[in-house]
Amino acid sequence: TPKDELVIAIMMTTMRGLDPHEINQLEAAEVVANLYDRLIALPPDNIADPQPSLAESWTISEDGKTFTFKIRQGVTFHSGNPVTARDVEWSLHRLVKLGLAPSTDLRQWGFSAKNVDELIRAEDDHTLVLQTPEVWNPNLILYSLASYSTSIVDSVFLATKEKDGDWARNYLQTADAGSGPYSLVTWRSNQLLIADAFKDYWKGMPAMRRVYMGHVPESSAQRLQIDAGDVDIATRLSSTDLAGLERDGKVTVQKVPGFGFYYLALNQKDEILSNPKVREAFRYLIDYDGLANSVMKYYGTKQQTIIPAGLPGASDAMPYKLDIDTAKQLLAEAGYPDGFSKVYFAQPGTPESEVGISLQNNAAKAGIKLDLQIGDQIGKFRARQFELFSSRTGERLPDPHAVLQSYATNANNADDSKLAGLVAWRSAWDVPKDIQDMVIAAAHETDAEKRDALYARINEAYLRASPALVTSFQRTDPKAVRNEVKGYVGHPTWLTRWDTVTKSE
């Protein structure tokens, strides 16, 4: 590839539009990360340390509820319009009011379409005030403002693209209105995306004049192409191919840590599966070591507790290993010495399907017959119409709260409460009250030390509760990068940037 161009091979099938306030998935987030800027940036190598970006600086009031941001001057959007606090205000309002998937990033702190006009205001062109309805740990708010979902869009320009009060939603699906280091040239779904460096970027024009993202769905094809130098970066490689590439030495493999897990959900509405001994038995049916050395080699790190490694309260305790006999014994104790049959939905694609097939095999040895159906069954999972389900999650806040909220809170376990965003609710798991209370308390806790201690307790309690959500691996997203490419650093919250990339000979 040319020296000033970057070619990235990705699997594009899940890239559905490029509206930062609508998208919900990793590949699109990486694009949005580069088309737009946000108030705050989290450096990939020190993810818990919020840095200024479009916000030059900020202050937090004594009561911890009011955040005042000073907006950087002299920054322009790709259209040439200056970036002002009005744009920030409009963008955040847009996010909340559209109310699509990423709006959770703000709505979970109490923002809603009703109160957002009042709580998020531009004082003047350079000052933005944000008030939270409750006191939260301030980092949670700052992290949220560094998320792709809080990208700042060009409100003046978009006003011309708006149709029928749609907040220019239609337009932004396939175009950009940002101030980021790159501007969108072409996007053809499931084919390619081209972005050009933004000459007037406030940090200076990026070294890579043009970035191509190509849709290369096959792992082996990606491997061949990166090996041949037809692409610089490949992001959908199987563990075997990654291992092969690493062996050959032309390529470095990054294991970008993510804040999510590979999990197995056991539906608690099911009589058998709601038996704690049965739940416990499943923890002994996962071949942690076998997977870790093969399909999961690059896709995850063993983690059996609920707080992701690298976050406050995390533990490296590994009490479980594959142990068919123990599992059998637990099943016998639970009253199922001869096992049982269940339908098991697993997600397609590597490594989720392999994880499923491996579990099926071990379960069979313990007498559990799993009718494995690999396919897109998330709808059934959300609707609680499943028996076993496995997949992976990915949270975008570098804070234990993000994971715990989904895995360890379930305020109302009734079918009609429809807390469908939470995997705990989906599993119909009535999380022990004390765990839930601790999770809420920790989110509100502003004292860092107390908070860390609290998370450590939660972590332990969760492990002991033999949860309906069996976590086995903490997610990592592997990226293969050719050696001559420097400065491409995979970002744990999906905000990998291209403007830092350079190429050597």
Added chain:
Amino acid sequence: MSIIQTSETSAPRKSALPKAAGKVVTSFVVILTTLLGLMMITFTVGRMVPADPVIAVIGDQADQATYDRVYKEMGLDRPIYVQFAGYLSDVVHLDFGQSIITKQPVSKDLARVFPATIELATLATIIGAGLGIPLGVIAAVRKGTWVDHVARVVGLLGYSTPIFWLGTIVILVFYAYLGAIPPGGRIYLYDEGIVQARTNFILIDSALGGHWDVFRSALHHIIAPAVILGYASMAYLSRMTRSFMLEQMRQEYILTARAKGLGQRPIVWRHAFRNIRVQLLTVIALAYCGLLDGTVLIETVFAWPGLGSYLTSALFFADMNAVLGSVLLIGIISIAINLLSDIVYRFIDPRTR
């Protein structure tokens, strides 16, 4: 002397074209009902697909409020026949809706992906017919000789090879080991954005724009998938040609021609082959439609951005508008090809004029 059946009796799905204007109307009605049936089946099937279209839009983690809103926005709360009726009335107004994957009007998507497939299928048919028909003729003329046996095995191999597997092996050998072909796609990524899209046929567009390097790149990319598809179609066409030719060579008029003193070549080409042109045309049309099938797999293997892969991913993600639009297009194409072959048929075959 005896009641002899006409040779048409076994001809598949073709009857003489309606002659009167009234019959034109009938055939129009027939086409419309076919299309309607096609859409009805597709629509029903689309609704049965387990993938949840709402989740395809909002993602896994969204909360229920978002889910409910989008569900309504997409009109999924209405009864299925209302949805279908709504869809039909949109289609009548030439509106195929928006794809939830690409966030583009389906018609715009189709205008983009369809030429890619046509380009591939056409080249494959040219390869297939160009090799298959002569091969079939030779096999028929030399029936029972080694030429025939070789042609038979070559042909049957073409029928029997899993096309996705062949594609994989070809990539492994010709790209990975030999470096003779590109790994997939229509042109190199860094050739993208150079050619102005006029027809969306990259070979034509690049030639029109005088971008010969892009043209070469496109040609380089299309060769492997087109040859693989062309092989499958060659296999089919050579087998059919052979059996058509054999049937003709048994006819009395061949004996007449030989009794006149004609040599083998004019007998084969001027007499027998002329009689199978019509049947061949039908078969080529069928093969062409059949290739749309092959493209589903080959496009996946070669990351060819065509209708096949568009349709596959639309199906997997319950992108109903995209699925319906594609199936409708395929249906129209296959009907149109058959209609066209019917019309050409009438020009070639004196018996139907």
Added chain:
Amino acid sequence: MAKSGTFSNLHDWLISEEFTSARQARLHSIYLAWLSLLANPLAFAGFAVVFLLVVVAALAPVIAFHDPFTQDFAIALQAPSSVHWFGTDEFGRDVFSRLIYGARTTLYITILVTVIVAPIGFVIGATAGYLGGWVDVVLMRITDIFLSFPSLVLALAFSAALGPGIENAVIAIALTVWPPIARLARAETLTFRHADFVIAAELQGAGTGRILLRHIVPLCAPSIIVRLTLNMSSIILTAAGLGFLGLGAQPPMAEWGAMAASGRQYLLDAWWLTTVPGIAILTVSLAFNLLGDGLRDIMDPRNG
């Protein structure tokens, strides 16, 4: 053929046209077909492979000396060796054993589809052809609708809709296979529809059902059998294609298409994972094609 006394007696008895019983007449025609199969080496090769497939499927547990489902990550992706003839897959399962068991899946799908499709296709086609009129129009319209889908797309759509699983794949494939059979049955019926022997039966008062079953079936049977045999190859390929796209057989069942597809991930490190099942598919599908092609020569001389 060695001609020992009894054999040549049997041969003579079979070849003789001086029948003394209906059984001899039937055996005679079967024997003649067998002789012409023997005389056609390609068709015989096809027959032999198909026969082998049946034997392998029946004796899978005896032939496969590893368990096809046992996983062991420690020996994953091992190259072919004397222990694992065709190597191991990503779970450390023995590819040879899975291939053997895959024969069962293949045979199961092929036979099931054929058993479903043959009567449906025949009844629809023959009824349309025999009754004609609006029945013909309606039935053929439906057939055409199914035909105007590319068959893989149709199978894909249906198995996506019905959900993965081998039974669903069978249904989906069956949906794509019956229309050509119906077309063929109709065309064949039409050629016999006005044959004198059909009219003779009608004039003796035979009803529609009797004529279709007793008179049309035996006539359409050869070409339909030929077509079904040839179809088996495309059934195998479609099933493999579905397996390739992740539909069809579900784990841990061994299915060649799915094996080839999942092996593609390991193409560069473990070529055998894709190559071996691919060759198996190719071989069996070629065998069905050769057999069908040969049967056409034997049973249906019209098509030469």
Added chain:
Amino acid sequence: MSMIKAHHLAVSYGHGEAALKVVKDVSFEVQKGETFGLVGESGCGKSTILGALAGRNKQWTGTLEIDGEEIGQKRTRSQLAKQQLVFQDPFGSIHPRHTIGRTLLEPLEIHGKDRRQERIEKVLTDVGLPLNFRYRYPHQLSGGQRQRVAIARALILEPKILLLDEPTSALDVSIQAEILNLLKDLREREQLTYILVSHDLAVVAHLCDRVAIMQSGGFVEVATRQQLLENTVEHPYTRILMDGSRGYVSERRKSDSAALPA
């Protein structure tokens, strides 16, 4: 007693505008035991008349009476059994994949007759075929043997009338003789009434008592056997047909030597 009575019989094919009247208003009567011939060129409607009588063509008008019973367009099974058709082409009129036994069994099953094996054996004997022929397939039989099978099939329901549509025109002369003799014998033995279609006047004259000469759907003349043999037919068209059955008449020779021995 008249076995067949056709009055103003007209038969057509097709519907509406495409309707084609092929037989136009013919009337005739055939007595029990009589053989009535139909002669004419290809396409004049001979088979069509037989079809109407046999119940094959249902688009006819006029009145038809068979065995004293007036017949409608739709017939019952027993009405169908009263007359049976023998076709021209012995290669196309027997099911190629049924054994002869099966072919003969079929009508018995349809009509639910008893003593099936016995009947089959009788009818095979009647038409002069060995009994073990019932295990054979048609392709193992010669043309003449097949035509015997076809006659046996027609006879097995014990009909009163045989409708013979050029039963020998696909056969060699020597075989034709056998079949014609057989038909003659059967007529006497079973008290059958025949309608015989042929384009060969010699054959017709051999077997028939009366002959209708047809041209484009109508009768031009009904001649008796005597008239044919004595060459006293009236219509010139009949005369042409008679010449034809004698062979080729050289124009040159005719002009060379005007007189030709009669």
Added chain:
Amino acid sequence: MANTSDTILTVESMSVEFPTLSGVTTAVRDVSFSVGREKIGIIGESGSGKSTTGRAIMRLQPPQAIVEASRMQFEDIDLLTATEEEMRAIRGRRIAMILQDPKYSLNPVMTVGEQISETVILHERATPKEARSRTLAMLERVNIRDPERVFDLYPHEVSGGMGQRIMISMMLIAQPSLIIADEPTSALDVTVRQQVLSILDDLVVERNIGLIFISHDLNLVRSFCDRVIIMYAGRVVETIAAADLDQAQHPYTRGLLNALPSLDNPKDRLEVLRRDPAWLEN
């Protein structure tokens, strides 16, 4: 009758065999005859080898057939040793063949004119224009009224009788000296048959050429031909002048004659041919 002695074709002990699954069938066995400038008929039952004989003369037997003879002389050419190329020059040019049913023996997708002129172009290297005028003249010769129109018709657009006349013109246009007509009229009606035969008759007499007329109609052969060859099971059992047919000696011939119903000679029962195995030995 003119020049019966002027021999065009001599065939001596010709046999034709077909290898089949159940052994070799001999379709024609040890057949000898000669043809002069005359109309010679071949009659016999179905399968007696009439067509096979006709085709073997033109060397148009199916590829698997084995033809053997001690002599096959056509005018100055030894048909046994002639190369395929030489045969091609003979076929259509010097020996022509008329087949039974014009519906099947004319190419359905070529115009009638094209098919006729093809012969002239092939054998006489005529220009298309010459060929066309020759064709039109020939069509006229076979009593086709509007040759210009007929020239551009397709075979399915002409009647059976016209088709057979076209076939005749196609085969006679290159002026062959021997015509083999394999049941040329059995697909035709009585009245049409008469017309077609008289055209053929005229042409043969006019051009003074030989005609082998294959038929199974005794009356026709008797009245049309000069001499008759009677075949039985691949053998020639008798050769006799047509006029003397009623005095035939061979029991087979006699049997055939007696089996024939006749207007002039009515019989109550027809005689049935009794086949004698001795006929198979010669």
